[in-house]
Structure formats: structure tokens, C-alpha cells
Amino acid sequence: IAVSPVDRIWNKLGNANWGDIGALQVTFATFYCIMQFAGLPKHSIEDLAADHGCRLQTRRLERQLGDTRVNGSGLFRFQQHGVSPEIVEVQDESVKLESESLKLEVGSVLWLEDSNWERGYHINQIRSNGELPYYIASPVEDPGKSLFLYVGSHPSQLEPAWEDMNLWYLVQRQTKVLTIMKQKGLSGKYLPQLSASGRIIHPGQCRRPSSGGNCDHPWCGTPILVTSPVGETVADMVSEGHFGVDEAIRCCHDCLSALSTASSEGIRHGDIRPENVICVRSGESRPYFVLIGWGHAILEDRDRPAMSLHFSSTYALQEGKLCSASDAESLVYMLYFACGGAFPDLDSVEGELQWRETSWSRRLIQQKLGDVSTVLKAFADYVDSLCGTPYPMDYDIWLRRFKRSISEEDHGKEIAASV
Ligand SMILES: [Zn+2]
Incomplete structure (x- = not known):
């Protein structure tokens, strides 16, 4: 162990x-x-x-x-006023180094096999989802094409360390979710597509037994996932100041559309945050947003969403589950952040819940989004009214409203351009 x-x-x-x-x-x-x-x-x-x-x-x-004095040994309710973190996170670099898995360099070529074929990918760029590296790669036979490539952890580690759990969600679990979505016929412009998945072909002779399993090469059996399209994450756009009003409205529309498609088959995302939304710019067409990072998706009742202090829905923080409006709630927090809204510097779930209660009741989140657009403000109000209720999210109404405000905006631009 x-x-x-x-x-x-x-x-x-x-x-x-x-x-x-x-x-x-x-x-x-x-x-x-x-x-x-x-x-x-x-x-x-x-x-x-x-x-x-x-x-x-x-x-x-x-x-x-x-x-x-009251309720001495039982659970306490959060009543802290002056916030002071009780536990300070210690960065433990030694642990990181030990568990680092296969690292690829820009310019290297990785070979991938599944049961039927072998394919090579040229590594062009190294990215990070906030915690783990992933890559932008081109198929060797189609160098003009760009894809995301995710490398999993070595399967021989029977008791995966905590970091490997995150890798498992990023690669193996996400492969499962994207495969299921493909099987159910869920696809769309705003959802990622499974391009390939399989195991790495390592250098040297592979001596794995014919019955399956791995040989003793340290890379043998490492799972790989390849998806399309590629783009810049909202996190990167925000840090470079590229996320404005147009982006906020489009981002909300496109993510809602992705959520609506997935939820038609009962699938929820469960991990919406700035690292998991990308902006795709390709050729002549208008930039659009794609909701990526489906490794934590909720497929059945026992699945648990990812935990993020700032971006998880309130229900997820309290119950470890999602309600109908949970993904939309996370989307609101993400847009609030991307539009310059500040989060308090807290490190506890209780503190975060307290902040949310105050912010929603004073309508601070709505106000911030209202500075960007009235439709975003109205959407935040709608989400606030729905959170914690059993009522289903009405995607169609909001998709129509966002579409209308996008086309108004485009119309305005065309006139401006022709003047
Ligand atoms: Zn091998």
C-alpha cells in the first residue's frame, strides 16, 4: 500500500x-x-x-x-467574523517531483495505439489546466491540424497517489465520459470531440504478455486521450485582458448550449471553471467557446462533482451533489470572475458559503454582471431564484435571449463597419 x-x-x-x-x-x-x-x-x-x-x-x-457554550461538542455553524485562515497550505515540492509522470517536450513525437491502428502526434505546445500539464499536438499525417493531447499516469501504480487521481479524471474518466457522449449521439459546436484514445507506444521492444497487461518499460500502458478543438482558456484570456463584454455574452450562450445538449441525456459537467472553457478561433468563422474538462461529469447518482471553493455550486459544496441549476451557478461565478469580480481570500468551505450568502442577498454578483450586460444580470437573477429548488433549468428561454443579444450586437457592428 x-x-x-x-x-x-x-x-x-x-x-x-x-x-x-x-x-x-x-x-x-x-x-x-x-x-x-x-x-x-x-x-x-x-x-x-x-x-x-x-x-x-x-x-x-x-x-x-x-x-x-451552546452545542458544545456538536457541529458548529459558521459564525466567524474576522477571517483568519486556520491552516496555511504548505507547498511540498518533493511530493510533486516524485509523482511526476511521463513528460513530453515540444518537438517530440508521441505514438499512440488502440486495437486497430497506430498514430503519431507531434507535440507543439505545453499547456496547464491549473494543476496538470496537457499538450497541443498535430497528427503526423496531418501537420496543419491542432488537437489537445492528455497523457495519463502509469497504470502499474495500483494505489494512485492523490495527484494521480486528478490525472485519472483528466484522462481515463474523461475518455469514458466523451465515449459515452459519442455513443449517445451528443455532439455540437460547443462540446469537445473525442478524436482518439489508446495507449502510448514506448521506445524499444514491448514485451507485454499476449494475455494483456504491461511490460516493465516505465511508460508501458500509459493512457492517452486526444480531443478537438483547441483554443485559449478563459483563465488565459482573463490574465491577458482579452475577455470583454462580447466574450462574456458569447461565453455564457455557448456554455449554456453545451450544458443543454449534455443535460438532454442527463449528463452534468460538475467542474466549470476558467481553465475548463476555451475560446476557439478558426479561420473566417467568429470565435466561439467550448466547454472542456468533462472528467468530473455526473453520469449517475453516485458520481461526485469536482470541488472548487470559488466555482463549485453551493449545493456541491454543501452536499457534494449537483442540482438542476448547479452548472449554471458555476457558470455565473466563472463569468463574475472573468468580468473582474473579486473573490475573498478564503480557505474554508464555511467562509466561502458565508461570502456567497452575503453576495447573493446584497445582489453584488448581479450588479457586477449588470455592469457588463443586462441579459447577464437577468440570467444571474434567474439562477439565484432556481438554486436549491427542485425545478429544472429552462435552457431554451436563455439560449434565445442570449442569441438575441448577440445578433443585436453583431447587427450594430455591421452598421458601424459600413459607415
Ligand atoms: Zn511495453
Whole structure:
């Protein structure tokens, strides 16, 4: 068993939310892993828990986390006023280096096989989704074409480290989701397309057994995913100041259209953030946006969305699930951010929820989007009214409204150009 370093798990969870059973389970699982590895602890878990109770009380007093006399040992509600982070993330570079998987360089060629064919890809650019690298590559037989290429982690690591989990979502899970979407006939301009998937062909002779599996070459069996189209992420556009009013309206329309198509087969995205939306510019046609990063998509009830303090929907942060309006809610947060809206510097789920409650109730998010366009403001109001209700999202109405405001804007431009 490979035991992930404890601090690493802790960092990934941010401020552990003790009301969150998932966090508690991870902590217990870690504890038992350590026990298997290092033997029984000197103190029983009951002693440790009793000790923890006292420490928790002291810490609540120190941090003025609500009234400690009431509901003393139970879960506490967030009542913190002056925000001070309790846990500061430590960047652990050593862990990163160890788990780094196959790295490709610009100019190198990667060969990919599935059961029927072999294909070469020329690596042109290295990108990052915020955490992991991926590539822009051209098929060797079609150098003019650009595609996204994602490299997974080596399959021999039976107990994947935490980082490899993210890679697994990026490559294997996303391959599964895109394959299912293809099988269900879900396609459209604003959805990514599965171009190829398979395993890497490594240098030297592959001595894998005929029954399947891998040989002992360190790259053997590494999964690869290739998708189209390619484009600049909203995160990059924002950092370079390329995201304006036109982009905001189009981005909202195009992402909603992608969500609408996917939801017609009950699929939700679950991970909308600036790194997962790209702007595609190709030839003569107008730039448009594509919703990528479908690795965390919700296909069935037991699937869990990605967790992002700023961009996850409120329901996802509270329940670990999505409701009908959740993806739209994440889209609103992303547009708010892309249009220059500020997020507080928080590191806890409770703090984030508190910020949202205040911002929505004072209509700060709507106001910010209203500075960009009235239709975006109206959309934010609609999403606010829908969040946490069982009512389905009405995509058609909003697609029509956004389309109307795009065509008005285009019309205006044509007149301006002809003058
Ligand atoms: Zn091999």
C-alpha cells in the first residue's frame, strides 16, 4: 500500500469541514493506512478523540468560532467574523517531483495505439489546466491540424497517489465520459470531440504478455486521450485582458448550449471553471467557446462533482451533489470572475458559503454582471431564484435571449463597419 503523505491530503481538503463526512472518512482511512504501515498506535482512538474534544474547544475559543457554550461538542455553524485562515497550505515540492509522470517536450513525437491502428502526434505546445500539464499536438499525417493531447499516469501504480487521481479524471474518466457522449449521439459546436484514445507506444521492444497487461518499460500502458478543438482558456484570456463584454455574452450562450445538449441525456459537467472553457478561433468563422474538462461529469447518482471553493455550486459544496441549476451557478461565478469580480481570500468551505450568502442577498454578483450586460444580470437573477429548488433549468428561454443579444450586437457592428 502506498500511503499518501498526510499533509498532502490535508492540503487538498483545505480547511477540513468537520460537518463533512467525506473529510472525516478520508481522515479515518488515512489513519488506518498509517496503522497498517506502522502498527497500532500507543493511544486508543477513543483517547485520541477525547483529547481532540478539548483541543477543539480551546481552538474555538481562540478563534472565536461562535458560542462554545451552546452545542458544545456538536457541529458548529459558521459564525466567524474576522477571517483568519486556520491552516496555511504548505507547498511540498518533493511530493510533486516524485509523482511526476511521463513528460513530453515540444518537438517530440508521441505514438499512440488502440486495437486497430497506430498514430503519431507531434507535440507543439505545453499547456496547464491549473494543476496538470496537457499538450497541443498535430497528427503526423496531418501537420496543419491542432488537437489537445492528455497523457495519463502509469497504470502499474495500483494505489494512485492523490495527484494521480486528478490525472485519472483528466484522462481515463474523461475518455469514458466523451465515449459515452459519442455513443449517445451528443455532439455540437460547443462540446469537445473525442478524436482518439489508446495507449502510448514506448521506445524499444514491448514485451507485454499476449494475455494483456504491461511490460516493465516505465511508460508501458500509459493512457492517452486526444480531443478537438483547441483554443485559449478563459483563465488565459482573463490574465491577458482579452475577455470583454462580447466574450462574456458569447461565453455564457455557448456554455449554456453545451450544458443543454449534455443535460438532454442527463449528463452534468460538475467542474466549470476558467481553465475548463476555451475560446476557439478558426479561420473566417467568429470565435466561439467550448466547454472542456468533462472528467468530473455526473453520469449517475453516485458520481461526485469536482470541488472548487470559488466555482463549485453551493449545493456541491454543501452536499457534494449537483442540482438542476448547479452548472449554471458555476457558470455565473466563472463569468463574475472573468468580468473582474473579486473573490475573498478564503480557505474554508464555511467562509466561502458565508461570502456567497452575503453576495447573493446584497445582489453584488448581479450588479457586477449588470455592469457588463443586462441579459447577464437577468440570467444571474434567474439562477439565484432556481438554486436549491427542485425545478429544472429552462435552457431554451436563455439560449434565445442570449442569441438575441448577440445578433443585436453583431447587427450594430455591421452598421458601424459600413459607415
Ligand atoms: Zn511495453
